[in-house]
Every structure is written in C-alpha cells, then in structure tokens.
Amino acid sequence: MVTNYRKIIFSSIVLLLFLAAACKKDSSTADYSALPVVEGYLMPNKIVEVKVSLQKALVDTNAYGVAVTGLTLSISDGSITKTLTEDKAGHYILNDLTFIKSGSTYKLSFTYNNLPVTASTVIPDKPSGIVTSADTVIIPKMTFGSTETAFVPVYIRWNNPNSYNHIVVFRYLETFKSLISSRFNSDTVSSVEVNAVKAAEFELTARSFKYYGNYKVIVTRVNQEYLDMLNNNSTSSQNLTNAPTNVTNGLGIFTGMQSDTLSKKLLVKAEE
Structure with a gap:
C-alpha cells in the first residue's frame, strides 16, 4: 500500500x-x-x-x-x-x-x-528502472455548471523486487510559481515528498501538486531508521x-x- x-x-x-x-x-x-x-x-x-x-x-x-x-x-x-x-x-x-x-x-x-x-x-543499492506512465500530468478544468473532465492518473514506477523502502521527491523547477488553485497559499512549499514505503510505484492524483510547471522526479532508497523519523511527524x-x-x-x-x-x-x- x-x-x-x-x-x-x-x-x-x-x-x-x-x-x-x-x-x-x-x-x-x-x-x-x-x-x-x-x-x-x-x-x-x-x-x-x-x-x-x-x-x-x-x-x-x-x-x-x-x-x-x-x-x-x-x-x-x-x-x-x-x-x-x-x-x-x-x-x-x-x-x-x-x-x-x-x-x-x-x-x-x-x-x-x-x-x-x-x-x-x-x-x-541504487534504485533502477524509473519510468512514468506519461510525461505530463493534466489537471482538469473546474468550470461552474459544467461536468469536470475525469483525471487520468500518472504512475511513477521503479524496480523493487525485494520490497525496499523508497521516498519519492518531485522537485519544483520553475522560477516563478503558478498556483493550480486559488485555495492554495502562494507561500506553500512547492516541492513534494511522498513515502512510497515498500511499493514499486506511486500514483499521482489531481491533488498531488499545488503548482503548474516542470518537476524533477527523484526516487531514493532509504533504510528503516530514516522512515522511523519521517513517520514521527x-x-x-x-x-x-x-x-x-x-x-x-x-x-x-x-x-x-x-x-x-x-x-x-x-x-x-x-x-x-
């Protein structure tokens, strides 16, 4: 999970x-x-x-x-x-x-x-085989009175036959921030970090990001002591x-x- x-x-x-x-x-x-x-x-x-x-x-x-x-x-x-x-x-x-x-x-x-x-x-060991199911995450428009387009999930996948722990970071690369929704504060942290636990993929949803733009995707294999501290949030x-x-x-x-x-x-x- x-x-x-x-x-x-x-x-x-x-x-x-x-x-x-x-x-x-x-x-x-x-x-x-x-x-x-x-x-x-x-x-x-x-x-x-x-x-x-x-x-x-x-x-x-x-x-x-x-x-x-x-x-x-x-x-x-x-x-x-x-x-x-x-x-x-x-x-x-x-x-x-x-x-x-x-x-x-x-x-x-x-x-x-x-x-x-x-x-x-x-x-x-170093993670390997990092791929995406798509190069672009498309956020549907939310227009009053119309039916919202269904979001198409994007998956980040990597090789993990031995079920090692992984962290996935989406590092925001843009100089000028472009908010996806006015509900978000412009001071909101722009990079995203998720705990993928022992999985071999992570599913991106329409709410995974707060800013439009380009992101660098970094998959990091970590030890249990790191997750123990991370989870003590x-x-x-x-x-x-x-x-x-x-x-x-x-x-x-x-x-x-x-x-x-x-x-x-x-x-x-x-x-x-």
Missing part, C-alpha cells in the same frame, strides 16, 4: 527531531538533556558529512542547535577507519568520494562528555518524548541512502 506522507522538503525532518530532543526524558544512564544531536546521510560518490549540535530549545527559532566543536569523529567500514575533519563549527567531513559503497556497513564513533557515541548504517507531547534515533548515547540519525533521477522532466499543466 502506498502512503502519502506529507508534502515537505527533506530539511523539515531534522527540525522535528530537534523539537523532540528538547522534550526527551529517560531513566537510562545517559542524561538526555546533555546528549549530542547527530545528523549524517551517507551516499556513494559523495563526501561524508556529519553535523553534531546541542539540542534545540522549543523556543529557539534557529534551524539547528548550537554546534558541537572540537570533536574527533571516525567512520569505519569494518576494515578501514578514517577520521573526519571539522571544516566549520559542528560540521565534520571526509573528503573522499570513493569510501562509501553500496552494500557496505559503516560505523560512526566519537566521544562526547566522556561517553562513547556510536551509530551504524548500511548503504542500500506529529508534534504532540507524546510523540516528542519518543523521538526515534539510531544513535547510541546521542540523538538524531546516521543513515545510508541512494537516489536516482527520472531521465526527463515531469510536466504538470492545466487542461486545454
């Missing part, structure tokens, strides 16, 4: 995590008010980037908490261990495009407040106190992913 998550951009996930971290309470050894927040997304052919910060207060309007500097972060694939360098406050990198490989498992390690902070993840106090994380003695996420892009643009336009 395909679940339409919500129409967001990737950065909103991290903001929710920081809000959750600010409310986290636990009786384990670690003091959650002092735990670092880790953010790292590993992809082949990309440099390794990991952000480490303090927890963000609920009243803090900044995108991130205060950066944690001066750490020694290392990443290992089980046979080779490499040390990241801090290129700016709280931002640690490994400038090696060949270190991250499909199918490999990576472990992040560092010490903070005399506690060992660790996290591990596997790099999923409520800001209720109950969910805030149970924010998911795969970081030991820390909060946040350290996860692998791989993306591929549809070779052509997807056009959303009005019925002529």
Whole structure:
C-alpha cells in the first residue's frame, strides 16, 4: 500500500527531531538533556558529512542547535577507519568520494562528555528502472455548471523486487510559481515528498501538486531508521518524548541512502 506522507522538503525532518530532543526524558544512564544531536546521510560518490549540535530549545527559532566543536569523529567500514575533519563549527567531513559503497556497513564513533557515541548504517543499492506512465500530468478544468473532465492518473514506477523502502521527491523547477488553485497559499512549499514505503510505484492524483510547471522526479532508497523519523511527524507531547534515533548515547540519525533521477522532466499543466 502506498502512503502519502506529507508534502515537505527533506530539511523539515531534522527540525522535528530537534523539537523532540528538547522534550526527551529517560531513566537510562545517559542524561538526555546533555546528549549530542547527530545528523549524517551517507551516499556513494559523495563526501561524508556529519553535523553534531546541542539540542534545540522549543523556543529557539534557529534551524539547528548550537554546534558541537572540537570533536574527533571516525567512520569505519569494518576494515578501514578514517577520521573526519571539522571544516566549520559542528560540521565534520571526509573528503573522499570513493569510501562509501553500496552494500557496505559503516560505523560512526566519537566521544562526547566522556561517553562513547556510536551509530551504524548500511548503504542500500541504487534504485533502477524509473519510468512514468506519461510525461505530463493534466489537471482538469473546474468550470461552474459544467461536468469536470475525469483525471487520468500518472504512475511513477521503479524496480523493487525485494520490497525496499523508497521516498519519492518531485522537485519544483520553475522560477516563478503558478498556483493550480486559488485555495492554495502562494507561500506553500512547492516541492513534494511522498513515502512510497515498500511499493514499486506511486500514483499521482489531481491533488498531488499545488503548482503548474516542470518537476524533477527523484526516487531514493532509504533504510528503516530514516522512515522511523519521517513517520514521527506529529508534534504532540507524546510523540516528542519518543523521538526515534539510531544513535547510541546521542540523538538524531546516521543513515545510508541512494537516489536516482527520472531521465526527463515531469510536466504538470492545466487542461486545454
């Protein structure tokens, strides 16, 4: 079953995590008010980037908490261990495009407040076979007093014989926004992200988009730890106190992913 998550951009996930971290309470050894927040997304052919910060207060309007500097972060694939360098406050990198490989498992390690902070993840294979049932999504006209033309669904499909988790992003490419309906606010986020779960297709409906124009279609294969955080989308106090994380003695996420892009643009336009 395909679940339409919500129409967001990737950065909103991290903001929710920081809000959750600010409310986290636990009786384990670690003091959650002092735990670092880790953010790292590993992809082949990309440099390794990991952000480490303090927890963000609920009243803090900044995108991130205060950066944690001066750490020694290392990443290992089980046979080779490499040390990241801090290129700016709280931002640690490994400038090696060949270190991250499909199918490999990576472990992040560092010490903070005399506690060992660790996290591990596997790099999923790259998605393949991305196609669309049509190059254009046609939005029917809604004219008072007339019968609306039936919408013809458009499908995004990809190979997924092993039922891996996928996220599909429709990245808006236009400089000037053209609203589909006056019911939408012009400040509405223009890109669309959906959680396709373990499916091999996603069905676009007449309500999938808020803007006319061209979109880039990106299919990303992700791990369960990513979906756990993505699905924790409520800001209720109950969910805030149970924010998911795969970081030991820390909060946040350290996860692998791989993306591929549809070779052509997807056009959303009005019925002529």
